[in-house]
Amino acid sequence: xxxxxxxxxxxxxxxxHLYHLFVNELDSKIVDGYLNIGSFLLRIRDNEKNExxxxxxxxxxxxxxxxxxxxxxxxxDFKISIHIEEGKKPILKIDHNILISDGLFHFPLNNVIVxxxxxxxxxxxxxxxxxxxxxxxxxxxxxxxxxxxxxxxDFKFKLDYxxxxxxxxxxxxxxxxxxxxxxxxRIIRENGLKEYN
Numbered sequence: 001x002x003x004x005x006x007x008x009x010x011x012x013x014x015x016x017h018l019y020h021l022f023v024n025e026l027d028s029k030i031v032d033g034y035l036n037i038g039s040f041l042l043r044i045r046d047n048e049k050n051e052x053x054x055x056x057x058x059x060x061x062x063x064x065x066x067x068x069x070x071x072x073x074x075x076x077d078f079k080i081s082i083h084i085e086e087g088k089k090p091i092l093k094i095d096h097n098i099l100i101s102d103g104l105f106h107f108p109l110n111n112v113i114v115x116x117x118x119x120x121x122x123x124x125x126x127x128x129x130x131x132x133x134x135x136x137x138x139x140x141x142x143x144x145x146x147x148x149x150x151x152x153x154d155f156k157f158k159l160d161y162x163x164x165x166x167x168x169x170x171x172x173x174x175x176x177x178x179x180x181x182x183x184x185x186r187i188i189r190e191n192g193l194k195e196y197n
Contacts, residue, residue, distance in 0.1 A: 008093065010109035015090035018109075018118065019082040022094060023062045025119055026078060029126070035066045038127045042066040045075055056086040068098065069132060075099045078126070094122075096129035103135045113146050113153070121146070 010018065029035055035042040046065040053059055065077040076098040084090045094107035107125050108114055114121045128141050 008106035008108050010092045011089045015092040022080050037130050040130050058084045105129050105135050105138050113149050
C-alpha cells in the first residue's frame with residue numbers, strides 16, 4: 001500500500017534549499033509573539049527549531065504552534081520537516097495540523113504550479129490553513145486557487161504552441177495546392193499550359 005503523505009511530500013536534490021526558503025517565509029510572518037497572516041493576528045504558543053539524528057540520517061523541523069482564531073483553548077501548528085538520509089534524496093513535507101481534531105492539511109509540494117511558484121502558493125496555503133474552515137473545504141479552496149493560477153499558464157502554453165506551429169508551417173500558395181493534388185497535376189501534364197485568347 002502506498003503512503004498517502006508521499007503524494008504531498010517532495011523528494012529531490014533541491015529539497016534542502018526549499019526547506020530553508022519555506023522556513024524563512026514562515027519566520028517572516030512572526031512579529032512580537034504573533035503569527036501575522038492576512039487579516040489574522042494569532043498568538044504563538046510554541047516556536048521550535050528541531051534537529052534529530054546525526055551525519056547519516058538527520059531530520060530538521062520547524063514548528064510554529066498558535067492559538068486558533070475561533071477557539072480559545074484549541075491550538076494548531078505549522079510543521080515544515082525534511083528527512084535527510086545518506087545515499088537518498090531528501091524528503092520535504094509541510095503540514096498544518098489542528099490539535100484535538102483530525103484536521104491535517106498538507107501542502108502539495110508535488111503540484112506543478114506549486115513547483116513553479118512555491119512562495120505564492122505557500123502564502124495562499126497558509127491563509128487558507130488559518131481561516132477555520134474544515135479540512136476538506138480548505139483542500140477544495142486551495143484546489144480552486146491552483147486552477148485559477150493554472151488557466152492563464154495553460155493558455156500561454158497553447159498560444160506558444162500555435163505560434164511555433166505556424167512558424168514551421170509552409171506558406172500556403174495556390175500553385176502548391178495544385179501541385180499537391182494528383183488529379184490536377186495529371187491534367188496539367190497531359191494537356192500542358194494552353195493560352196486562352
